[in-house]
Amino acid sequence: MNFFNQDLTSLHADLVSKKITATELTQATFDNLKGTDAKVDAFLNLNEAAALKQAAELDAKGIDPDNLLAGIPVAVKDNIVTKGLTTTAASKMLENFVPVYDATVVEKMQAHDMIIIGKTNLDEFAMGGSTENSAFKTTKNPWDVSRVPGGSSGGSAVAVAAGEVPVAFGSDTGGSIRQPASFNGIVGMKPTYGRVSRWGLIAFGSSLDQIGTMTRNVKDNAAALNIIAGNDVKDGTSSKREVPDFTAGLTGDIKGMKIALPKEYMGDGIDPKVRDVIKAAVKQFEDLGATVEEVSLPHSRYGVPAYYIIASSEASSNLQRFDGIRYGFRADDVKNLEDVYVRSRSEGFGDEVKRRIMLGTFSLSAGYYDAYFHKAGQVRTLIINDFNKVFENYDLIIGPTAPTPAFKLGDEISDPITMYMNDVLTIPVNLAGLPGMSIPAGFADGMPVGLQLIGKSFDESTLYKAGYAFEQATDFHQATPDLGGAH
Numbered sequence: 001m002n003f004f005n006q007d008l009t010s011l012h013a014d015l016v017s018k019k020i021t022a023t024e025l026t027q028a029t030f031d032n033l034k035g036t037d038a039k040v041d042a043f044l045n046l047n048e049a050a051a052l053k054q055a056a057e058l059d060a061k062g063i064d065p066d067n068l069l070a071g072i073p074v075a076v077k078d079n080i081v082t083k084g085l086t087t088t089a090a091s092k093m094l095e096n097f098v099p100v101y102d103a104t105v106v107e108k109m110q111a112h113d114m115i116i117i118g119k120t121n122l123d124e125f126a127m128g129g130s131t132e133n134s135a136f137k138t139t140k141n142p143w144d145v146s147r148v149p150g151g152s153s154g155g156s157a158v159a160v161a162a163g164e165v166p167v168a169f170g171s172d173t174g175g176s177i178r179q180p181a182s183f184n185g186i187v188g189m190k191p192t193y194g195r196v197s198r199w200g201l202i203a204f205g206s207s208l209d210q211i212g213t214m215t216r217n218v219k220d221n222a223a224a225l226n227i228i229a230g231n232d233v234k235d236g237t238s239s240k241r242e243v244p245d246f247t248a249g250l251t252g253d254i255k256g257m258k259i260a261l262p263k264e265y266m267g268d269g270i271d272p273k274v275r276d277v278i279k280a281a282v283k284q285f286e287d288l289g290a291t292v293e294e295v296s297l298p299h300s301r302y303g304v305p306a307y308y309i310i311a312s313s314e315a316s317s318n319l320q321r322f323d324g325i326r327y328g329f330r331a332d333d334v335k336n337l338e339d340v341y342v343r344s345r346s347e348g349f350g351d352e353v354k355r356r357i358m359l360g361t362f363s364l365s366a367g368y369y370d371a372y373f374h375k376a377g378q379v380r381t382l383i384i385n386d387f388n389k390v391f392e393n394y395d396l397i398i399g400p401t402a403p404t405p406a407f408k409l410g411d412e413i414s415d416p417i418t419m420y421m422n423d424v425l426t427i428p429v430n431l432a433g434l435p436g437m438s439i440p441a442g443f444a445d446g447m448p449v450g451l452q453l454i455g456k457s458f459d460e461s462t463l464y465k466a467g468y469a470f471e472q473a474t475d476f477h478q479a480t481p482d483l484g485g486a487h
Contacts, residue, residue, distance in 0.1 A: 001028040002036070002163030004480045008068055008220045011166065015063045015071045022055040022063065022071035026115055029073040033117065033164045039145060039483055041137045042158040044078050045086050046118035054115055063113075068223055070113035075159040075168040078119035079126050079202040080211065082106055085116070089202045090134035091124045093322050093329045093348035103200020104235065105169060105211050105228045112227045117165055120155030124350045125319065126171055126204045128152050129179060129422045132413045133352045140409070141183060142481040143447055147406040150180030153214065157184040160214050162483060167224050168214045173205045174307055175401075175426025177212045178438040182401035182450025185440045185479060187221045187467070188214045192458045193433035194239035196225075197232030203318040205311035206237075208430040217477050218439065218468040222246035225460065241458055249461050250468040255289030257466060258394045262297040265399030265425055273444035278400050281441045281451045281470065285398070288469050292398070295390050299382040303428040304420055306383070308356075309363045309376040310431070315353075316360030322348065355416065384432045391456045396466055400425055401438040401450035425452060435460045439467045440476035448479075 006014075014020045020028075030048055037043055055071065063070045076082060079089040081099040083106075088094045102110070109116065123133035131139040131154025139154045141147040142162040149158045153170030157180035160168050170177045172190035181188025190212045198209055213224040229243040261282060266275055282292050324330040324344025331343035349357070363372040390397060402422055412419045429436035434454055441451035451470070455463045471477050 002032050003166040003216070004163045006166070007217055008072060008166060008223055011072060012068050012070070016065050022058045022115065023052065025071060026051050026055040026073060029117055029165065036162050036164055036483065039140070040142050040158050040162050041139045042120055042155045042162065042164060043075070043118045044088060044090065044121050044136060044155070047085055047116050050085070051115050051117055058113055067112055069227060072114050072167060073117045073165045074109060074114045075117055075120050075156055075165045076106065077122055077153050077156045077168070077170045079122060079171060080105060080169060081200040081202065082116065082119065085119065087119065087202070088136070089125045090122045090136060091349065091353070092135045095135070095329065097328060101200065104197035104232045106200065108228050114167075120159055120168060122155055123152035124353050125202065125315070126152040126173055126176055127315070127352050127356055129175070129419050130413065131155060131180070132409065133350055135350055138409065141406050142483050143185065143406070146408055147447065148183065148409055150183035150402070150406060152176040154180045156214050157181055157186060157188065160184070160186050160216060161481060163480065166215065166220065169211060169228070170214055171201055171209055171211050172430065173208045173311060174430050175423040177214060178426050178436055178450065178452060179402050179422065181214060181438040183406040183448065185448030185476070185481070186214055186216055187218055187437065187439050187477070188212065189221050189225060189437045189460065189463070190429065190435065191225060191229065191460055192239075192435045194237050195229050195435070195458065195460070197235040197238045199232055199234040205314040206318060207314060208311055210430070218464055218471050219247060219250055222250065222464045239458070244461055246461055246464050249465045251465070252469045252472045254285070254466055254469040257290040257396070259285055259290050259292045259466070260295040260390050260394040260397045261292055262300065262397060262399055263294050264297050264300045269403050269421070269424070270400060271404045271444060274400050274404060274449050277442035277444060277449040278451060282398070284470060284473055285466070288473060290466070295394070297386045297390065297428070299379065299386050300428045302379045303383055303431060304424050306376040306379040307423070307427040307431060308359065308420060309372050310380065312356040312360035313363045313373050314360070316357045316364065319353070319357055324348070352416070380431045383428050387428070387432045387434060395462055397454040399452055401452040402426070405444045405447035405449055429454055433457065435463055437463045437467055439470060440479070442476055
């Protein structure tokens, strides 16, 4: 069994009618996963015994007909803490860390009787764009296993794209849900900053991080966001704004919608084949009755340098806690306290994490703070103002999610700057705290291409409405990988 041909609605109907039990569904998920995951390496660890126990209890209790997600298998990115289940952030630093509490989003999954299948691979501490920076394994793209799945939520994206689970949760600091969603041909939503609690998410960039949803189609994605969104007293940045039913507006009708296409998102650096896919998507939106007009986001080109200063500065602060003293990896044969700190961090962190800690510490240091961190904050404000200006006249913004389709494993890992530029289209959304979603829009050289939809703050509903209308008019979301061979 795989999840290529069933959505949440059909799975729920089968569970309610007892055509399949939660135990059978969970067991079939593990059976399929074990064969599939040997090829793609999406998971870092599995939760088999606890999942099957939970499924049996759910069968005894009965599936609630009004709870769409009861008994549904789900994968969780391994930087979201899970009580009693190892949470590593794909780092040697946390190799044996077993949390004593659940993240708020995990509590919400369990309150809705979702069954956690396991924890997915990522770039260490979510720092990277290809899932090649994991301390434990390299995840592969199911469309072509010689290519990257994107990152940092590469494991979660692959788990969905390869049919291992119908829903996965990831985190997005600068594109880490949307870019792998694009590379894998699935739907990935980064909600508005504050829409979903960050309590229990291992922090990377606290003013940028957001947990979001990854599924095969738009309606499932909206249903998954419904259950994790909402205020949390444990997260001071979580919004008290009321959460609508994100599935309510999925009518397929977008007549009269005004859509902006930034010229900066279609210029140099965008693969011509990706550009062609986006132009075809624009035509599709126009055929559905929307108006698409070119606009400018003039400061978006400064997004990448501003982001890497802000994110790295916040990471340098957040990762101070991993010092070899309280928990996590501790170096052996140390001679004094300084030795504990230096060697534990030198041996426990990978190269990319060290690179960002050093960049962040430099940016925050006396004499450089004004020139770098403060200046990056000012640029961030200019980027926010650009978006606000466009949203005075338009309902949403569209463009490519990533400049290229998935690249080959090993091609860019040795060149951090090239790797960082992959996020040029997704980063401004995090800097502005806006919702952004990637949906399948076509193919280039046999590899999926994602269309990015960007909305006003707390207006995920409009993104889902537009994405659903596009999806109903096309069949890209129904394409499935053959798990392997080069295309």
